[in-house]
Amino acid sequence: MTLTTTSFDWVRHLVHKESAIVLQPGKEYLVEARLLPIARQAGLTDVSQFVESVRIRPDADSTRRIVEALTTNETSWFRDGDPFTALTSTVLPSLLGARGPNERLQIWSAACSSGQESYTIAMLLEDALPNAASRVSITATDISREMVERTRAGRFSQLEVNRGLPAPMLVRHFTRAGTEWEVAPALRRMVTASQCNLAAPLPRMGPFDVVYLRNVLIYFDLPTKQAILRRVRDLMRPDGWLFLGAAETTLGVDDSWERVVVGRSSAYRPLKGK
Amino acid sequence: MRALVIDDSRAMRRIVSGILEGLGYETQQAGHGREGLDALEGLAPDQLPDLVCVDWNMPVMDGLQFVSAVRSNPGWRSMTIMMVTSESEHTQIVRALAAGAHEYVIKPFTADAIRDKLALLGLLPQEAVL
């Protein structure tokens, strides 16, 4: 089972294009080790076979999984913390002022991977709001069933909790479970995880006050980006807030959003009448 | 920015120092808590390191005793202390934070883990920010 030069080169170019990370020749072994679990999920035993199938018929989900498996900064907690700082400093006070005391805020983590983003939001809200669990619900979705299950389980390896999770938050919101760390039940109750393909018509959800859709659009072509943004907008409250990845924007893609600067981050809000 | 790296393992001191230097730190090393205190003693406030990375289990003076000693000196408040240790129980992390450590990195760690923690603490030298 060796990775062909064609497959390796394709992976190298893909990873470089999406993450600017350079995989040197000789790292074939790394590619094989990291992609084997994904190939197995796809029902294949061979990484080359898997890479070839994606190369010939690219799909956004597999492409994203490949890049994520080979780059390590997609799944850390508060890394790129600005969209989270914005949540507690600006977005939450503004929403609490606009909503009735019994209205539950709905937040959507739209490509939740193994759950770090959803639980980061849950921890911030738990620390910022008394009885957060009765005021807020967090919907976590991902196209991969395995990721949805991981999010539900709320268990993280030592290496995962080492990545950008402040130690005071780790001890406040997690307990040890064998070699792993488990999110507190109160936070798990705030998060509902389900499977959802952003590139297809969406299930009935929301309406959402805040949507985190970070590092997803970059993997799609322009018409799909436009369709996703339209569908997301349809599930949002008119005064809602959308957060994209640092390298993503609605500008030049969909003109029905207004870009607003929140602290050191940018958010996008639905433009009225569009 | 300056960092003091305290670990009884020379290999680990080199690894941690290497990561910090790669991020733009000037580093200094010590082999246990007592040596660490000796390195700090007599330094003027503007000479103190910005960051101290300290192991837990060490001969002579362990990391927890070191943290308590640093915290009992009001002149040393400006330093940020990050424990870097294979002690990884929940109760141990709580003890270290209660003693006055600001952050805690569990061994084994990756260079990214150190960088992420420093970013959270606002201690990444400017040129290292991605």
Next chain:
Amino acid sequence: MTTLDSGERRRTSDTRPVITDLIDEVTVESIAQEAWISLVGEDEVLVPLPGGPVADPVSSWVDVVGPWTGSVVLTTGRRTAEELTRALLREHSPEVLEDEDVADAFGEIANVVGGNVKAALPGSSGLSLPDVGEAPALRNPDDLCRVELQWRGEPLSISVQGALPPLPAVS
């Protein structure tokens, strides 16, 4: 076929647990894999296959003292321990490795693996500073959780072994 359960085993483990009641090979292996990926190198994997006998063996270990008392022992060939040291130190590796360098680096790996094994055990325990040399003797073959692995094709084993002899049989 029915077996008569004398309750003896349960009584024994009630008074003093053996390691196989507390941790399994899969857990020890996953701890080692995480240590290798982050300390030795991102693309360094331990292959879970017995690598055969070790030539010129050297061990590093830490002692765990608590509800369960014993040692976490890494054993490999001296050449492999040197190679591990170089991998760990990367560009900081000296031209000529002293025994001290190898003892230090191989000992630190035992510390990292041992600390995480300790954390996976129930209750709270203490951890000793690492030691390097000839592995501590195996006191009780039933109080042992051992994984045999290969790193870069060379054998390397991790034994989590009790420090106490077996309890006398209950008569």
